[in-house]
Amino acid sequence: MSLAMVELGETKIISDFTGKEDMKRHLQDLGFVKGEKVKVVGENPSGMILVVKGVKIALNRGLASKIMVA
Numbered sequence: 001m002s003l004a005m006v007e008l009g010e011t012k013i014i015s016d017f018t019g020k021e022d023m024k025r026h027l028q029d030l031g032f033v034k035g036e037k038v039k040v041v042g043e044n045p046s047g048m049i050l051v052v053k054g055v056k057i058a059l060n061r062g063l064a065s066k067i068m069v070a
Helices: 021-029
Strands: 011-017 037-044 047-052 055-060 067-069
Touching: 011 021
Parallel strands: none
Antiparallel strands: 011 037, 011 067, 037 047, 047 055
16 A cells, blocks of 8 residues: 555555655655654645654655555
């Protein structure tokens, strides 16, 4: 399932990425790496607020849909 489909308050493990290599690299630079926990702490119609490695990050749903979680 993609990160964009995760409900508020849920914690998931990052399993894979879709999209071009530069997009994957950008997400990894932000802290989204395979095996890392990610928690949804807020959301609105345009995006999500996530906690990765103890840091809050706002991500639009387009980018969140490129991150696969389990």
